Amino acid sequence: MRISKDPQVRKREILAAAGKLFEKYGIDKTSMSDVAKEADITKGLVYYYFKSKEELIEEAVKNFVFESELALKNIIQADTMNFYSKLSEMLRLYFLTISKNLSINALAKTNPGVYELVKRSLCRSALDLAGVLIDEGVMNGNISISHPRHVLSILIGGIADLYSQGVQDPKIFAEIIEQTLHLPKGSIKI
Amino acid sequence: MRISKDPQVRKREILAAAGKLFEKYGIDKTSMSDVAKEADITKGLVYYYFKSKEELIEEAVKNFVFESELALKNIIQADTMNFYSKLSEMLRLYFLTISKNLSINALAKTNPGVYELVKRSLCRSALDLAGVLIDEGVMNGNISISHPRHVLSILIGGIADLYSQGVQDPKIFAEIIEQTLHLPKGSIKI
Amino acid sequence: MRISKDPQVRKREILAAAGKLFEKYGIDKTSMSDVAKEADITKGLVYYYFKSKEELIEEAVKNFVFESELALKNIIQADTMNFYSKLSEMLRLYFLTISKNLSINALAKTNPGVYELVKRSLCRSALDLAGVLIDEGVMNGNISISHPRHVLSILIGGIADLYSQGVQDPKIFAEIIEQTLHLPKGSIKI
Amino acid sequence: MRISKDPQVRKREILAAAGKLFEKYGIDKTSMSDVAKEADITKGLVYYYFKSKEELIEEAVKNFVFESELALKNIIQADTMNFYSKLSEMLRLYFLTISKNLSINALAKTNPGVYELVKRSLCRSALDLAGVLIDEGVMNGNISISHPRHVLSILIGGIADLYSQGVQDPKIFAEIIEQTLHLPKGSIKI
DNA sequence: TATGAATGAGCCTTCATTCAT
DNA sequence: CATGAATGAAGGCTCATTCAT
Structure with a gap:
């Protein structure tokens, strides 16, 4: 189902998910799919908020x-x-x-x-x-x-x-x- | 063209190439292809000397x-x-x-x-x-x-x-x- | 070009393509690339629907x-x-x-x-x-x-x-x- | 070391090795290397006696x-x-x-x-x-x-x-x- | 905003085959 | 006859990225 959220909140959630996985498994072994799954959204949305994996990492x-x-x-x-x-x-x-x-x-x-x-x-x-x-x-x-x-x-x-x-x-x-x-x-x- | 070398020498060359790239770009970002290219040989030959990437890393x-x-x-x-x-x-x-x-x-x-x-x-x-x-x-x-x-x-x-x-x-x-x-x-x- | 289809349809198409090639050439001699080509899609998509060749075969x-x-x-x-x-x-x-x-x-x-x-x-x-x-x-x-x-x-x-x-x-x-x-x-x- | 044998004998040995492995593991899963190893010779020699894998299989x-x-x-x-x-x-x-x-x-x-x-x-x-x-x-x-x-x-x-x-x-x-x-x-x- | 199907490049690995010695 | 180093073409699989809806 389609859950809309305040962009700022969403972004923070994604960042949190990414951070968690990065720490746990390392950046290289964390795929964008993993991040999306962890944040309970789709890959596409991750790319809506972050231009690339690199940008996600940086942030x-x-x-x-x-x-x-x-x-x-x-x-x-x-x-x-x-x-x-x-x-x-x-x-x-x-x-x-x-x-x-x-x-x-x-x-x-x-x-x-x-x-x-x-x-x-x-x-x-x-x-x-x-x-x-x-x-x-x-x-x-x-x-x-x-x-x-x-x-x-x-x-x-x-x-x-x-x-x-x-x-x-x-x-x-x-x-x-x-x-x-x-x-x-x-x-x-x- | 086909250049045969003393296996010991070849192995050392591969190890050197791998070492160099590992240091420079990190292991994950160094592919077996890269190593082969750096050593100026084919991927196949790398595998002739090392059973797997893991083994190459280890050595x-x-x-x-x-x-x-x-x-x-x-x-x-x-x-x-x-x-x-x-x-x-x-x-x-x-x-x-x-x-x-x-x-x-x-x-x-x-x-x-x-x-x-x-x-x-x-x-x-x-x-x-x-x-x-x-x-x-x-x-x-x-x-x-x-x-x-x-x-x-x-x-x-x-x-x-x-x-x-x-x-x-x-x-x-x-x-x-x-x-x-x-x-x-x-x-x-x- | 990019053609989206109903997943169920796609899956059936892949299965059909696989079945056809498996029968014709045997399983071992049919590569995932072949299946993709036959189904007129990319390898990646085959893997989107089937986790592995084994799973594709099974199904x-x-x-x-x-x-x-x-x-x-x-x-x-x-x-x-x-x-x-x-x-x-x-x-x-x-x-x-x-x-x-x-x-x-x-x-x-x-x-x-x-x-x-x-x-x-x-x-x-x-x-x-x-x-x-x-x-x-x-x-x-x-x-x-x-x-x-x-x-x-x-x-x-x-x-x-x-x-x-x-x-x-x-x-x-x-x-x-x-x-x-x-x-x-x-x-x-x- | 280098062991020379009567060509006919060698050929039979290779054929025997191949037959054994083919039966045991299937043809596709038997590599020319495997055959060479089983016959205790080098790959090159297998190719000396048989032009290709196909020919070896046939015989x-x-x-x-x-x-x-x-x-x-x-x-x-x-x-x-x-x-x-x-x-x-x-x-x-x-x-x-x-x-x-x-x-x-x-x-x-x-x-x-x-x-x-x-x-x-x-x-x-x-x-x-x-x-x-x-x-x-x-x-x-x-x-x-x-x-x-x-x-x-x-x-x-x-x-x-x-x-x-x-x-x-x-x-x-x-x-x-x-x-x-x-x-x-x-x-x-x- | 959000979805998820679709792409394409690249990765590790295997193997039939060749060739200089 | 015999060796074994060397090649090159796949093959299975993953993943960052795109895009129509």
């Missing part, structure tokens, strides 16, 4: 990153916390993001061109946001290491990898981060 | 990892250097491997099942080898941080990422490593 | 057997005829079936797995139906030979073979059948 | 039929037996042939064009040979039915089918044959 990824970014932003910009709390909070959120959807990685690792989109995009946003924190720390004297942004970058990527390899104890990460950023012991509480 | 990956491992082993097991030199040497080699073939990552990141094979295999081997060094360092008192292996793991993955993002100055890496492992300044020379 | 065979069965049933179950008329009628129909589509045999003999499906299915149905007649004849005293069902089976198969070898005079068959079943001369009229 | 089938014929001939032409003994003997042999190598049927049923070759060839030879017997019987007054050759043909084909469907009791066949050829009870002894 799905944007969607993805956007959601993550949003969450990060909200928390990190809170002005009520001190440096260490913010860092802690941010890390907690980061782990949440990683664990809740190991899918970020799934999506990323699974797909060629997309990898850059997601990883870079996520890292850029993480760096942008966390970077401000870092700068703040540097200015406050809370952070004294050199190349703080690069170190942050290494941490962000490396931690995600470690995590996906099974190391998931927050305490360990806290210690490692303190150590790596040369922060006082116990300053990070995840 | 190409093995090939890949093997070469990297070999190089790492050779250098790291040299008994003539002290801790810092070995670490330096190893890092130099690591960068060489990464830079020469960003392909490791390319290959790895691009492909689902393959990702594990390569990354795990490479990381395991890097950790195995470097791990010994680290342990040595711990025993010697050269290394005093906690979770040294995890930190190493983070560094290995994170550095590769940073590198592939365009940061390629060895000095920076040296500094970061010294800092992260809490080694004396200037101890690492890449 | 084509079912189609085939079904039609034959249907006709046999209708006539043999008529209650208005006596034993000999029924037998005559049935034989007439049998020859019709054979001659109209020598294909039954063609299809059957040509294909390994399929052979059983068709031949067994057709013979079973023929035996089931004719068997009732035979039993009736035995009870009426119209048939007095031993192993009547086996004899029937031999006749059914053997007649088809003879027929396909060029012997097609109904009178000859009538005589042979009378003789073989030990019926009065002239009782069978094809 | 393999001839080979096949020839062997069967030979056996039939030998027995049936013995002058020491009376009509009924010869018929009995011939039937015994026929069953032997069928049972020993249901392969005849296998080969036959499985392959399109080949079916005719084998079946016709075998039937022709059976008819030729048995036909003489039948004629003898007719002349002697031992056989009084009409269309004796056609009946024979039906029996030959029908019996093989019945046999392959599981009915394999010689007594039943003897009875059926006596009955069908209108011979005295007990005259056939298989």
Whole structure:
């Protein structure tokens, strides 16, 4: 039967369906048919909203990153916390993001061109946001290491990898981060 | 025209062609036809040497990892250097491997099942080898941080990422490593 | 150019095309491309209606057997005829079936797995139906030979073979059948 | 290693290998590679002895039929037996042939064009040979039915089918044959 | 908006056949 | 005689994309 919906809603539904399948099976192994089935519509309609698979991918990824970014932003910009709390909070959120959807990685690792989109995009946003924190720390004297942004970058990527390899104890990460950023012991509480 | 070659040579050529395309475009987007074309032979011949695409992939990956491992082993097991030199040497080699073939990552990141094979295999081997060094360092008192292996793991993955993002100055890496492992300044020379 | 048709019609057309080629060239030597060409559509569309060649074969065979069965049933179950008329009628129909589509045999003999499906299915149905007649004849005293069902089976198969070898005079068959079943001369009229 | 053999021997070996595989898997599903492997030689050599697969098939089938014929001939032409003994003997042999190598049927049923070759060839030879017997019987007054050759043909084909469907009791066949050829009870002894 | 039949290109794989050695 | 590397033409199947309704 023929169900008409608000275009915006439909589009979001398709994006959601695509995102779900992309994460689960990878982009290459997800066909437009699959997406249509998952969204409970016909292939034709998918093409009505997205010119091509490529466009669908692009938007799905944007969607993805956007959601993550949003969450990060909200928390990190809170002005009520001190440096260490913010860092802690941010890390907690980061782990949440990683664990809740190991899918970020799934999506990323699974797909060629997309990898850059997601990883870079996520890292850029993480760096942008966390970077401000870092700068703040540097200015406050809370952070004294050199190349703080690069170190942050290494941490962000490396931690995600470690995590996906099974190391998931927050305490360990806290210690490692303190150590790596040369922060006082116990300053990070995840 | 018909050019016969020593099977060993042919096989290597095919493996090389496959490796090249896999790195460049990803495995899924490289067809057996592409491989044949790149190797300047017919599809049929590819199948003469490899029962299936899967087998070709497997061997190409093995090939890949093997070469990297070999190089790492050779250098790291040299008994003539002290801790810092070995670490330096190893890092130099690591960068060489990464830079020469960003392909490791390319290959790895691009492909689902393959990702594990390569990354795990490479990381395991890097950790195995470097791990010994680290342990040595711990025993010697050269290394005093906690979770040294995890930190190493983070560094290995994170550095590769940073590198592939365009940061390629060895000095920076040296500094970061010294800092992260809490080694004396200037101890690492890449 | 693009011609849309009622799916049911299309499906039947494909089945018909497949049936035709299967009979003519054998299943193995008929490719999905051939079927598509014969049906004047693209391969893709064949796969739109049938998941695989196997499924197409299965349905084509079912189609085939079904039609034959249907006709046999209708006539043999008529209650208005006596034993000999029924037998005559049935034989007439049998020859019709054979001659109209020598294909039954063609299809059957040509294909390994399929052979059983068709031949067994057709013979079973023929035996089931004719068997009732035979039993009736035995009870009426119209048939007095031993192993009547086996004899029937031999006749059914053997007649088809003879027929396909060029012997097609109904009178000859009538005589042979009378003789073989030990019926009065002239009782069978094809 | 390179083993040279008498060409005639080699050819026979290849024919034997082909025959074996053709019976076991069917002609279409037997590749020239398979034949070469079975004969423990290379594909090239198969083509040295047989211009094409078709030629190999042809000769393999001839080979096949020839062997069967030979056996039939030998027995049936013995002058020491009376009509009924010869018929009995011939039937015994026929069953032997069928049972020993249901392969005849296998080969036959499985392959399109080949079916005719084998079946016709075998039937022709059976008819030729048995036909003489039948004629003898007719002349002697031992056989009084009409269309004796056609009946024979039906029996030959029908019996093989019945046999392959599981009915394999010689007594039943003897009875059926006596009955069908209108011979005295007990005259056939298989 | 929405449907779903239809297309066409491309993919992995198999195999009969050839040919330089 | 014999080898086995090399070719080329299909074959079964999938899927992104289009289009008439």
